[in-house]
Amino acid sequence: MRLGLNIGTLGEFELIKRLTAHLPGRADVLLGVGDDCAVLDLQSEALLLTTCDSQVEGVHFTLQTSSPEQIGRKALAINLSDIAAMGGEPRYALISLILPPALPLSVLEGIYAGLRAEATRFNTALVGGNVAGTGQAAQLIIDITLLGTVERGHVLMxxxxxxxxxxxxxxxxxxxxxxxxxxxxxxxxxxxxxxxxxxxxxxxxxxxxxxxxxxxxxxxxxxxxxxxxxxxxxxxxxxxxxxxxxxxxxxxxxxxxxxxxxxxxxxxxxxxxxxxxxxxxxxxxxxxxxxxxxxxxxxxxxxxxxxxxxxxxxxxxxxxxxxxxxxxxxxxxxxxxxxxxxxxxxxxxxxxx
Amino acid sequence: MRLGLNIGTLGEFELIKRLTAHLPGRADVLLGVGDDCAVLDLQSEALLLTTCDSQVEGVHFTLQTSSPEQIGRKALAINLSDIAAMGGEPRYALISLILPPALPLSVLEGIYAGLRAEATRFNTALVGGNVAGTGQAAQLIIDITLLGTVERGHVLMxxxxxxxxxxxxxxxxxxxxxxxxxxxxxxxxxxxxxxxxxxxxxxxxxxxxxxxxxxxxxxxxxxxxxxxxxxxxxxxxxxxxxxxxxxxxxxxxxxxxxxxxxxxxxxxxxxxxxxxxxxxxxxxxxxxxxxxxxxxxxxxxxxxxxxxxxxxxxxxxxxxxxxxxxxxxxxxxxxxxxxxxxxxxxxxxxxxx
CATH class of the missing domain: 3.90.650.10 (PurM-like C-terminal domain)
Structure with a gap:
């Protein structure tokens, strides 16, 4: 099992290219993997934009160099930026948290205060989410999916x-x-x-x-x-x-x-x-x-x-x-x-x- | 920082209750946190359903007791089940992966084969995703957001x-x-x-x-x-x-x-x-x-x-x-x-x- 290519050998872009070859599609997917957002046609006036991005403790942030509130704000901001990059209006966010057991509740509440503040600033509703434990000491991970909309004919790709x-x-x-x-x-x-x-x-x-x-x-x-x-x-x-x-x-x-x-x-x-x-x-x-x-x-x-x-x-x-x-x-x-x-x-x- | 309540003291439901109090909302969110999916009104014929759920190695699965393909299938299936629970039709999935450095590429490709098979089975397009490393030996995490639709007046809550x-x-x-x-x-x-x-x-x-x-x-x-x-x-x-x-x-x-x-x-x-x-x-x-x-x-x-x-x-x-x-x-x-x-x-x- 531990022989052969491991993922460290490939870069992010090469890995995504390999994984996303021959993905199942649908006619209502106007744009799939490969831009800042996917563009989906739900037969409504506007098109739907979707993006997701995660922040991993020790890789993208540390609790030593950012406050919990700053970490929460940035985790949402990087996803808002992907909606912005298509010319879209952000609307709904789903927040998935992976939590190390020893994380103080005050840190988590600080992160949520940051998420809330950034969401309010850009009129984005937090409509769902999930929390999971890691079972052992490990890094805090914040994974966010953001949905937005953009008028037909106005998608900037x-x-x-x-x-x-x-x-x-x-x-x-x-x-x-x-x-x-x-x-x-x-x-x-x-x-x-x-x-x-x-x-x-x-x-x-x-x-x-x-x-x-x-x-x-x-x-x-x-x-x-x-x-x-x-x-x-x-x-x-x-x-x-x-x-x-x-x-x-x-x-x-x-x-x-x-x-x-x-x-x-x-x-x-x-x-x-x-x-x-x-x-x-x-x-x-x-x-x-x-x-x-x-x-x-x-x-x-x-x-x-x-x-x-x-x-x-x-x-x-x-x-x-x-x-x-x-x-x-x-x-x-x-x-x-x-x-x-x-x-x-x-x-x-x-x-x- | 390490004093006071930590998240291990609270259960999942209590924690979510604390974090999701006073969330920013929008008038087009018909149902937010608290059911199997959120229900969103994009002014189209159908309503939009959203859900997200993650699977953590060692908590929800192990590579010793399931094959990579089974792990991929189940990670999508548990999200499909949330759309099913509202009476909805699944449509689009975003896959976010957190990868330990030593993970063999063959395991990751097996997981993607499982995701692809389950998506094809339920006519679901994989429209986006993200891969991030953890920077140190840790668990594989598969976090999925799934979008579906359901006819107005037919949402089962x-x-x-x-x-x-x-x-x-x-x-x-x-x-x-x-x-x-x-x-x-x-x-x-x-x-x-x-x-x-x-x-x-x-x-x-x-x-x-x-x-x-x-x-x-x-x-x-x-x-x-x-x-x-x-x-x-x-x-x-x-x-x-x-x-x-x-x-x-x-x-x-x-x-x-x-x-x-x-x-x-x-x-x-x-x-x-x-x-x-x-x-x-x-x-x-x-x-x-x-x-x-x-x-x-x-x-x-x-x-x-x-x-x-x-x-x-x-x-x-x-x-x-x-x-x-x-x-x-x-x-x-x-x-x-x-x-x-x-x-x-x-x-x-x-x-x-």
Whole structure:
């Protein structure tokens, strides 16, 4: 039984590919595995969106570096971000908890307070769930399935990008990775305000639900493709390019770097672009806009939400692959350093994280 | 942090009650936490049903006593049973896996083969999922969310039973518990065929989806309340009585005991009624029928599916509580020995199970 390939040998994406080959389908499944959400047709006015994601203690969070309430908020937020990435409105959540026996009730109630707060903020009902014990000391796991809806004809998928479209991002990518770095490498000399900002961005990411709704309302002839940045900008851009069968060029100097990110990068003598291009868990939206509609899109989102949206590059033909152009006009191939949560979590003992 | 109440002190039902108090809701949630499924109104012809349930290695299954394919089938079956219990048609499943690093790929592929087979059998699409590692040696966890639909006005809930209604059960309850007993207490002298039957009923329960559909088509004025037996007949009857604010009388001699159950009970010198009344994981349907419709209901289900449905008692006023009447006309209070999976899993080390 213990011989042969084990799952640590494969990465998350390869594993999912193997497991999800030849799955039973139904005619009312408009989009199955492979995007941020599945898209289901229940013969109602809106289409149904479904997604699920789990957070594992020691892999995705620790009780030492986040409060129970922050953990609860983030567990729901990462799922809200998947609904946002399709342009959807979140509606119902099912919460499944796997509990180690010694978990204090106060921790669990803190997590639920966080779940409740985030659900209330995005008008999401908690309609079900399950608790199970592990029978032995082990990690706390929060697994959430989230359902949302989106109007027919307004689903924003990864597959719609066209050559010549402009690539946009919401907010300031890289902050979460910088925050994670400061948690892994504590240093009392970090600039205090910057450290607070980037850690908050890591612990309680802000799902771009309102921004996603506005973008989907603009129509798929204006906003052509979208996904959220969970694995890192380069990794998620690769997902978009693969599904749309295109390439892309990012102009490095256009990347919107936050002052907090720059301050932490300066202090640690690291390149802030590295965090912005390859850091995971931003939960910002990455989307493509038909040429000529850039201003319309920027103004629509910023006027309604205050969230900056920034053009950072352009969609190229597939043979061009992914490239990045620096301020000195030098162009390089952009390697996807996609964060493989599964592989990382299998390779490193929990205590190290 | 480690002081105060911990979750092992509370049972599953008490814990869920505490966590689910004051949850954020929405007007389109017709039924939230507290039944087999939530019932959601998406303004389509049918109502949406949602449920989630997880299976934890060492608590709900072991790789020593079930094959990977059986484990996969059962993980989906227990969720199918929840949709069946509302009279619904299963449609879409999301599969979330938590994987220990050393798990052989062949085991995972076996589990997926089981999931696929059971999904195909009940026309259910696997539309999403997630895999996460645990970062250290730990148990395999399969967490499933299942969505289904049911026609408006045909939802069978736990709360509809009326005094005078007849209590029915599908199939032969107790087999699964007897099968579990033979796995915990192996003995080469068990009657071989009986052992095979009860173990199969434990390892791959048969969700009563078709039976549930027929019952819901008969209308809520004929079939007034329903739920599935996962915690044991007495425990789930108590759930029905609580939600319907009624009592109940079970006539012990009417309980449909399978020949296999009787054979294992005779061999072990145990009372087969104990397994039938209190054994968990039957995944049969327990439902109430308006007086006068008993024959209509029996014939409808048996002619279409071949599954026996048996009247086993009657609904009483709430002050009568739950009672059982034996063949000698002696009546006793029926204690709910509801199987609390959470408490059991927290109290016993996994290795013992």
């Amino acid at each position: 990864r597959s719609g990008a066209q050559v010549g479209d402009i690539l946009f991002v919401t907010g300031t990518p890289g902050d979460s990775a910088a925050g994670f770095y400061t948690l892994l490498h504590p240093d009392p000399a970090y600039p205090a305000r910057a450290q607070e900002v980037v850690r908050q961005r890591h612990r309680t990411p802000n799902p771009r639900v309102h921004e996603g709704r506005i973008l989907s309302q603009l129509g798929t002839n204006v906003v052509t493709a979208m996904l959220d940045i969970s694995d890192g900008l380069s990794g998620d851009l690769e997902h978009l390019c693969t599904r749309s069968q295109v390439g892309a060029l990012i102009e490095a100097e256009r990347l919107p770097l936050s002052p907090a990110l720059r301050a932490i990068a300066a202090h640690t003598l690291r390149d802030p672009l590295d965090w912005a291009l390859h850091g995971g868990e931003d939960y910002e939206l990455l989307f493509t806009v038909a040429p000529g509609s850039e201003q319309l899109v920027s103004e629509a989102v910023q006027s309604a939400t205050g969230t900056p949206v920034t053009p950072i590059g352009v969609i190229l033909p597939a043979p061009d692959g992914m490239k990045v152009r620096y301020s000195n006009q030098r162009e390089e191939r952009l390697a996807s350093k996609s964060w493989d949560h599964l592989k990382a979590s299998l390779e490193r003992p929990a205590a190290e994280k | 736990r709360s509809g039973a009326q005094v005078g209604d007849i209590l029915f059960v599908t199939g032969t309850p107790g087999d699964s518990a007897a099968g579990f007993y033979t796995l915990l207490h192996p003995d080469p002298a068990y009657p071989a065929r009986a052992q095979e039957v009860v173990r199969q009923r434990h390892r791959t329960p048969n969700p009563r989806v078709h039976e549930g559909r027929i019952l819901s088509q008969l209308g809520t004025n004929v079939v007034t309340a329903m739920l599935d037996i996962s915690d044991g007949l007495s425990g789930d009857l108590e759930h029905l009585c609580t939600r319907s604010q009624v009592g109940a009388l079970i006539e012990a001699e009417r309980l449909p005991l399978s020949p296999a159950l009787r054979a294992i009970a005779a061999h072990t010198l145990r009372d087969p009624l104990d397994w039938a009344l209190h054994g968990g994981e039957d995944y049969e349907l327990l439902f109430t029928v308006a007086p006068g419709s008993e024959q209509l209901v029996s014939e409808a289900v048996q002619s279409a599916t071949g599954t026996p449905v048996t009247p086993i008692g009657v609904i009483l006023p709430a002050p009568d509580g739950m009672k059982v009447r034996y063949s000698n006309q002696r009546e006793e209070r029926l204690a709910s020995k509801s199987w609390d999976h959470l408490k059991a899993s927290l109290e016993r080390p996994a290795a013992e199970k």
